Amino acid sequence: MYNINNLNTELIEPLKILAKSYNFKLDETGIPIIATKTDENILKINVTESSINIVYNELPAFFRAIMIVDKNIKKGKLSFDLTTDVWFDFNGLMIDCSRNGVLNVSYAKKMIEQLAMIGQNVFMLYMEDTYKLASEEYFGYLRGAYTTEELKEIDDYAHMFGIELIPCIQTLAHLNQFFMWEHIAEKYVDIDDILNVSSDKVKSLLDNMISYLSSTFRSRRIHIGMDEAYNLGRGAYADKNGLKPKTEIMREHLQNMVKICEKYNVKPIIWDDMFFSNYSKTESDSYKIPDGIDLMYWDYYNNTVEHYEKNFEKRSKITDKPIMFAAGSWRWIGYASHHGKTIAATNASATACKNKGIRQVMTTAWGDDGCESPVTTVIFGSVLLGEHQYNKNIDMEQFKENLLYITGMDFENFLKPQEFDILPSIENKAATITPSKYTLYEDPLCSKFINHTEVVKDDLTKVYKDLSNYFYNKAQNDTDEALKATNQFYGIFGEVASLKWNLGLNIYKAYKNGDKDTLKNIIINQIEPLIPLVEKLKYARMKEWCLTNKSFGFEVLDQRFGGIISRLHTTKFILESYLNGHLDKIVELEECRLPATHHREEGMGEIIHYNRAQRCMTASKMIW
Numbered sequence: 001m002y003n004i005n006n007l008n009t010e011l012i013e014p015l016k017i018l019a020k021s022y023n024f025k026l027d028e029t030g031i032p033i034i035a036t037k038t039d040e041n042i043l044k045i046n047v048t049e050s051s052i053n054i055v056y057n058e059l060p061a062f063f064r065a066i067m068i069v070d071k072n073i074k075k076g077k078l079s080f081d082l083t084t085d086v087w088f089d090f091n092g093l094m095i096d097c098s099r100n101g102v103l104n105v106s107y108a109k110k111m112i113e114q115l116a117m118i119g120q121n122v123f124m125l126y127m128e129d130t131y132k133l134a135s136e137e138y139f140g141y142l143r144g145a146y147t148t149e150e151l152k153e154i155d156d157y158a159h160m161f162g163i164e165l166i167p168c169i170q171t172l173a174h175l176n177q178f179f180m181w182e183h184i185a186e187k188y189v190d191i192d193d194i195l196n197v198s199s200d201k202v203k204s205l206l207d208n209m210i211s212y213l214s215s216t217f218r219s220r221r222i223h224i225g226m227d228e229a230y231n232l233g234r235g236a237y238a239d240k241n242g243l244k245p246k247t248e249i250m251r252e253h254l255q256n257m258v259k260i261c262e263k264y265n266v267k268p269i270i271w272d273d274m275f276f277s278n279y280s281k282t283e284s285d286s287y288k289i290p291d292g293i294d295l296m297y298w299d300y301y302n303n304t305v306e307h308y309e310k311n312f313e314k315r316s317k318i319t320d321k322p323i324m325f326a327a328g329s330w331r332w333i334g335y336a337s338h339h340g341k342t343i344a345a346t347n348a349s350a351t352a353c354k355n356k357g358i359r360q361v362m363t364t365a366w367g368d369d370g371c372e373s374p375v376t377t378v379i380f381g382s383v384l385l386g387e388h389q390y391n392k393n394i395d396m397e398q399f400k401e402n403l404l405y406i407t408g409m410d411f412e413n414f415l416k417p418q419e420f421d422i423l424p425s426i427e428n429k430a431a432t433i434t435p436s437k438y439t440l441y442e443d444p445l446c447s448k449f450i451n452h453t454e455v456v457k458d459d460l461t462k463v464y465k466d467l468s469n470y471f472y473n474k475a476q477n478d479t480d481e482a483l484k485a486t487n488q489f490y491g492i493f494g495e496v497a498s499l500k501w502n503l504g505l506n507i508y509k510a511y512k513n514g515d516k517d518t519l520k521n522i523i524i525n526q527i528e529p530l531i532p533l534v535e536k537l538k539y540a541r542m543k544e545w546c547l548t549n550k551s552f553g554f555e556v557l558d559q560r561f562g563g564i565i566s567r568l569h570t571t572k573f574i575l576e577s578y579l580n581g582h583l584d585k586i587v588e589l590e591e592c593r594l595p596a597t598h599h600r601e602e603g604m605g606e607i608i609h610y611n612r613a614q615r616c617m618t619a620s621k622m623i624w
Helices: 009-022 059-074 107-120 148-160 182-188 200-216 237-239 246-263 307-316 339-356 381-391 395-406 411-420 435-441 460-477 482-501 501-510 516-548 552-580 615-619
Strands: 031-037 042-047 052-056 079-084 093-096 122-126 164-168 189-191 221-223 268-271 296-298 324-328 358-365
Touching: 009 059, 009 107, 042 059, 052 059, 052 189, 059 107, 059 395, 059 615, 079 164, 079 221, 093 107, 093 381, 107 122, 107 148, 107 381, 107 395, 122 148, 148 200, 182 189, 182 200, 189 237, 200 221, 200 246, 246 268, 246 324, 268 516, 296 307, 307 339, 324 339, 324 381, 339 358, 339 411, 358 381, 395 411, 411 460, 435 482, 435 552, 435 615, 460 482, 482 516, 501 516
Parallel strands: 031 052, 093 122, 093 358, 122 164, 164 221, 221 268, 268 296, 296 324, 324 358
Antiparallel strands: 042 052, 042 079
């Protein structure tokens, strides 16, 4: 029990909330907590049996101290001293709310509490078109877009914990869902998903975006995106203005965005890849980023400190401002999160940040290809980067303890989903291959991945059954609803994967060998059991979705699961027609199989990274 009578008012209310969430008691008979604010970048904790003294520089650092104190006292450690430097001034999480999963207000508040206990002070909502604009009725239409009231509620909650809620939007590209409405695209598009930045209508749209967000959020910062505009200036812009170098168009657009942001008293942050990626390189010696813009370098693919240090040096040549950095919590390559990769990339990049004096960092948590992986898995990367914030050299055992305390899920449980992809025979635990995704979606008859499944050396039927049992056992002990739903989902996912991973291969081989008995056994032992299991899988994924996201967007996964079920029924019908003599051949199985892609991850051979659900399903055209 802790006595909080001596604390400032700003600490008491959020501490009461955290006490309920983290099961510690506040009582006048408890140990007194004495908190002292400092301007130094340090965190000090002194615990005796008679008092708890905390010296902190920001509110979240105080809450981290409470986490450390409570964790240790619950372990029976009733007195200790801890002093640490704080290596980052700006650290937190960016959650993707644009790939169908729009974080609901309730779970956003839970994540804010988790960030507070990590000791982080930033929360970004990545919203391409998932906020409401009064001037654009189709902006966020049928996408679960946040209302003003919802955003203000989240902002108020974050503010109470000393966390800055920052809107992260797009003002150049990545507006494909807004452009799905043809009359909107005709009005605003340059080419692809890119705005025609020379258009007065576009400039008015951008003004409306910044005006709205600057009046809705407390933060005087706004992340305006501007990444991956591969064909910038190659469509309607070129028709009007002729072909210009991309960097010239970017400079003009940046200057316009700076003016708009100055008008509404907000400071813009941009992704930096338009200046350094191979599709738009800048000569560092002759170009400088305009004043008034913060540059954010994102990179979560590389595993060496040297790589990141080299790239920080490149960026320092085009801006005099402190560089910001974005790491990644790997949950965007299918249903299985890949936190072996999160560890390798984050440990390297965070070390480089500390070596080079980079003090503004964050973790991104993208939801590519439909937000397939449960949202509960993303906080892993934030906890890891939080350890780097408060430690020059992190202690992985302390990280594991803090991870369990903050999230309610242990380290092994967070790492386990990647075993659906990182098979026992694979030594590289930071690989990003995706066999559990492409074999789940692979059509049983028009099977694209036979060459990639045939080379698997492991008994995946047993591997996946063992994983299923692991997750079911974990779910039995979960008290948190969302964590329980996550483990239940992975339990069923393992059951489905154990039957589905080689279905296309087994059918193809049996057919080619003229083995009708094996085809009969496949119907009985793989296809028929899979149909109800995939239905069960759909409901399990939906349960976690509804606990963490708005309901919009799940219809995409619903249709994907439904498509798998429908094709299983069709496959059964066609195989039975063949076995009964009603078909003399199955034309889909007559065609020789080729590799699905030429892309290979180094050292993985034919086990590949393939992360597009529709292309996993078929070689045919699925949209007009």
